Amino acid sequence: NAGVTQTPKFQVLKTGQSMTLQCAQDMNHEYMSWYRQDPGMGLRLIHYSVGAGITDQGEVPNGYNVSRSTTEDFPLRLLSAAPSQTSVYFCASSYSIQGWVTEAFFGQGTRLTVV
Amino acid sequence: GENVEQHPSTLSVQEGDSAVIKCTYSDSASNYFPWYKQELGKRPQLIIDIRSNVGEKKDQRIAVTLNKTAKHFSLHITETQPEDSAVYFCAAPVRPGSQGNLIFGKGTKLSVKP
Numbered sequence: 622n623a624g625v626t627q628t629p630k631f632q633v634l635k636t637g638q639s640m641t642l643q644c645a646q647d648m649n650h651e652y653m654s655w656y657r658q659d660p661g662m663g664l665r666l667i668h669y670s671v672g673a674g675i676t677d678q679g680e681v682p683n684g685y686n687v688s689r690s691t692t693e694d695f696p697l698r699l700l701s702a703a704p705s706q707t708s709v710y711f712c713a714s715s716y717s718i719q720g721w722v723t724e725a726f727f728g729q730g731t732r733l734t735v736v
Numbered sequence: 737g738e739n740v741e742q743h744p745s746t747l748s749v750q751e752g753d754s755a756v757i758k759c760t761y762s763d764s765a766s767n768y769f770p771w772y773k774q775e776l777g778k779r780p781q782l783i784i785d786i787r788s789n790v791g792e793k794k795d796q797r798i799a800v801t802l803n804k805t806a807k808h809f810s811l812h813i814t815e816t817q818p819e820d821s822a823v824y825f826c827a828a829p830v831r832p833g834s835q836g837n838l839i840f841g842k843g844t845k846l847s848v849k850p
Binding site for chain 1: 768843
C-alpha cells in the first residue's frame with residue numbers, strides 16, 4: 622500500500638514548456654485534489670475531482686488542466702509554464718464512509734521551478 | 737464556494753503555555769472541519785478533525801471546538817512542547833457534494849520557545 626504517489630519530486634522547466642505532474646493513489650479513494658503551496662499563501666486548490674470522469678475548478682485553475690479517467694490517477698498538466706507557476710505542488714486523496722468524509726492523505730509534493 | 741479565514745498568521749508561546757488558532761468559514765452547509773500540521777519540508781498531516789454533529793473533540797493535548805451558528809472553529813493546544821512548532825492549517829469542504837475536497841486557510845506558524 623503506497624498511499625499517494627507524486628512524480629517527479631523535483632522539476633525545472635523553461636518558460637513556455639509544458640509538462641504533466643503525476644498523482645496516483647492505491648486506496649480506492651473517490652476524492653482527489655491538487656494544491657499549490659507558496660510562502661505565506663497556504664495551500665491553494667487548483668482542481669479537484671469527486672470521482673472518475675468528474676473534475677472541477679478550484680481557487681487558482683488558470684494555466685492548468687486535469688483529467689480523471691480512472692479512480693487511481695489524477696494528472697495535472699501545465700499547458701505553457703510561466704515563472705508564476707514556480708511552487709510546491711501537492712496531490713491529496715480522501716474517501717467517505719456512510720456519507721462522512723475522512724482524512725485527506727497528501728503525496729510528498731513536487732517542487733517545480735520555472736525559469 | 738467556500739471561503740476559510742485563519743488567524744493569527746504567526747503565534748509564539750512559551751513551552752507549557754496554551755495556543756489557540758481560530759478559523760471562520762462561509763458556507764453553512766459545510767459539515768467537516770479538519771486541522772493539519774505541516775513541518776518544514778514535509779507534507780501536511782491531519783492532527784484532528786470535527787464533524788458538524790458535535791461541538792467539541794479532544795485528543796490528548798489537542799482539542800477542536802465548532803460553533804455552527806457563528807461559523808467558526810478553533811484549535812486548542814495545551815501544555816505546548818517545542819515539537820509542536822510547525823505551520824497549522826484549518827480547512828473546510830470546497831462545496832456541498834465535494835466534502836472530500838478541501839479549501840485551506842492561509843496557515844498559522846506556531847513557535848514554541850523552550
